[in-house]
Amino acid sequence: MPMAPSCTLLFLLLPFLAAVTTSAEVAPGPAPQLNLTGILDKGGQYGTLLRLLNATHVDEQLSSQLKYSYDGLTFFAPTDAAFSKLKAGTLNGLTDQQQVQLMLYHVLSRYYSLSTFQTASNPLRTQASGAGGMYTVNVTSTTGQSMVNVSTGVATVPVGTTLYAEFPLAVYSVDDVLLPEQMFGTRSSKAPAPSSPTPAGKTKERKKGGAMPKNDVTAAEPTAGTTASNDSTDVAAAAAAGACVRLRWWAVVGAITLVGFANLVVVA
Template identity: 65%
Template sequence: MQMVSHTFLPILLLLPFLSAASADVAPGPTPPELNLTSILYKGGQYTTLLRLLQATRITEQLSSQLKNSYDGLTFFAPNDNAFAKLKVGTLNGLTDQQQVQLVLYHVLPRYYSVTTFQTASNPLRTEASGPGGVYSVNVTTSTTSQLVNVSTGVVAVPISNTLFAEFPLAVYSVDDVLQPEQLFGRKANNAAAPVPGQAGEAAGKATARKKGVPKSDVAAEPSASGQEAEDSTNAAARGRGCVEWGTVVAFALMAVVNLVGA
């Protein structure tokens, strides 16, 4: 019994120190929140986007991708002011499939930090696709600042705020809805301007078509020299007419003289 007491004595003396040491160990870091809906709710100005996500059920798809993807995801989140810039009825005018395409157009199938955007190669493919293939965006950065600009061919907008950026998910706020050309068409002021001098010609051809005149028959206004030539031709014709009448009268007089002499 005496030997047993000596064996456990050092352990009993160390127990207070072990308890104190364990109390000083800080808890492990909490895993980052990867729920897109929670991130947007916390942002406080994404009501329209949240309704659209709920209607299209895209959040379920994105959550599944985050759990099974090694590349992560990047999401551009239009705020309520961005949706307010759209024409009234724009969202309601889209079919269910087009609304899904619009939401997925705001998703890049890879995690991009602001620094990573600086080395990205355009165009960047999105999660949206259609009959023409995968929809894409162009992202440009500034060498003097961390400004990141996203262009779709219809709108161009900078990232205004970072809502969340921890691999595998990055969520960036934007002040415009990213509109793909495949759904909204190219912006009107991006159309090529007519070459100077062609506008008048085009107007003339359009007028001719309205009158039923073939394009090949559209002629320029007659020049002064052409008008003078026409006047000269008409005068010559009148002169020839006078000579012919004079000849007829002379023959008639000669006939009358011959009859009298006989």
């Protein structure tokens, strides 16, 4: 019995329908949205950072950027222990805008794996900016090793655990908060130059019209007039002492002579 035209058409289309169904089943769905806060929450030691990202809305900004970014992003994530190293009141002393800047200072506007840091050209621009332009960091690494350090001008911070590293996002843990030099100053102020010691045997110069220091009075040599006066006084004193001795000697001689004369009178 011959098949109906409709059945024949259906029979011929069956292979194509099966292929279409199979393609629909294996076709991948849309790529899952990258979630920075989810990565940090999974890490388990970034509570302070998560609160700051939420309060400043930087988490929303980064999520939006990741959807359309061609270069990707790199994020340095300070741990709770890192925030505990800050002086008490540091975060509360920042304005809302400064807190936003602090969070964006931890974001590089490009995806960097640990190996690509070795060929990176310093300084690297962060997403924080101010009156002087974009804030930057210097990243150095040891060739052949995964030792990476981030220098801000305030401190040098080693990069720790890799929390996530798949384009377009890399997230690295750090044990210190990255502090921009523009907000927190340099690492240390210059120490005052030490005063030069006074050379031995050399007295300080007297100010015009001022009194001479005590040690200079002691070290000062007497003038010629003073020396002559002292010499005259010493000569006069010596002469007086000699005259006194001579008077005493004549007095003794006179006394002896009187005693002898008295004895002669008594005998006579």
